Amino acid sequence: MNNRNFLVINGPNLNRLGKREPGIYGAQTMEDLQTELVLFSKELLLDLSFEQSNNEGDLIDLIHGAENKFRGIVLNAGAYTHYSYAIRDAIASVDVPVIEVHLSNVHAREEFRQKSVIAPVTIGQISGFGFDSYKLALQVFHNQLKGDTL
Ligand code: DQA
Numbered sequence: 001m002n003n004r005n006f007l008v009i010n011g012p013n014l015n016r017l018g019k020r021e022p023g024i025y026g027a028q029t030m031e032d033l034q035t036e037l038v039l040f041s042k043e044l045l046l047d048l049s050f051e052q053s054n055n056e057g058d059l060i061d062l063i064h065g066a067e068n069k070f071r072g073i074v075l076n077a078g079a080y081t082h083y084s085y086a087i088r089d090a091i092a093s094v095d096v097p098v099i100e101v102h103l104s105n106v107h108a109r110e111e112f113r114q115k116s117v118i119a120p121v122t123i124g125q126i127s128g129f130g131f132d133s134y135k136l137a138l139q140v141f142h143n144q145l146k147g148d149t150l
Contacts, residue, residue, distance in 0.1 A: 004045060006141055007070040008037060008134060009062055010052040011078035024104050026130055033131055040135050044142040056084055063090040063098075071145070073098045074137040081106070081116050092121040099137040102127040 010030065013020060018029035034050050041048040049070070051062050059077065066073055075098050080087050091098050098121070105128030106113040119125050124140070126133045 003047070003071060004145065005047045005049065005070050006041070006072050006074065006138065007049050007051065007062070007066050008074045009059060010050075010076050011059055011080050012054040013078055014076060015052050015054070026103070028131065033134065036131050037134055037138070041138060044138060046138060046142060048138075056080060056086060059087055060090040063087070063094055063096075066096045067094045070096055072096060072141045074101055074134055074141075075099070075118075075122070076101050076103070076134075077118060081118055082112055083117060085117060088118045088121055091118060097141075098122045099140060100125040100127075101133040101137050103130050103133060104128060 010033075015030055017025055017033065018027055030052065037048055037050075053059050053062065059080065063073065063075075073096055075091075077084065077087055077100070081100065081102070098118075100116060100118055100122045102125075106116070107127065116125060126136050129136060
């Protein structure tokens, strides 16, 4: 595929960024995240699209719809990360590489957050670096494009 289109998908409650548990997730909003990522993606010459949904089925449809459109997906599935076999199966069903990201370090939090049911079907997980988690994921996709290994 000859494009540089990547999709960032945010799952449930991430539309509450800035208001939601700022001690854990920071004071910046979803809009701030998009602004930062658009700037960063311009440096990398990537084309970014953004989606957010609080609904499992919508997230599944977004993953299915990414096939043949996007070179990769940066996915923060929120709490679905820890128990949605349906999202895991959606990722496994498409030929699009997914990087799992988290703002917080899920491994340093409650026990239920330490398990990701989607991690085995992603190409990797980046957790604990705030907005930089997303940027690191984009950097990985960019590096892979350079090697054209995607
Ligand atoms: C999160 C971590 C999840 O455990 C939590 O349910 C979220 C956000 C993160 O970005 O740190 O909604 O994915």
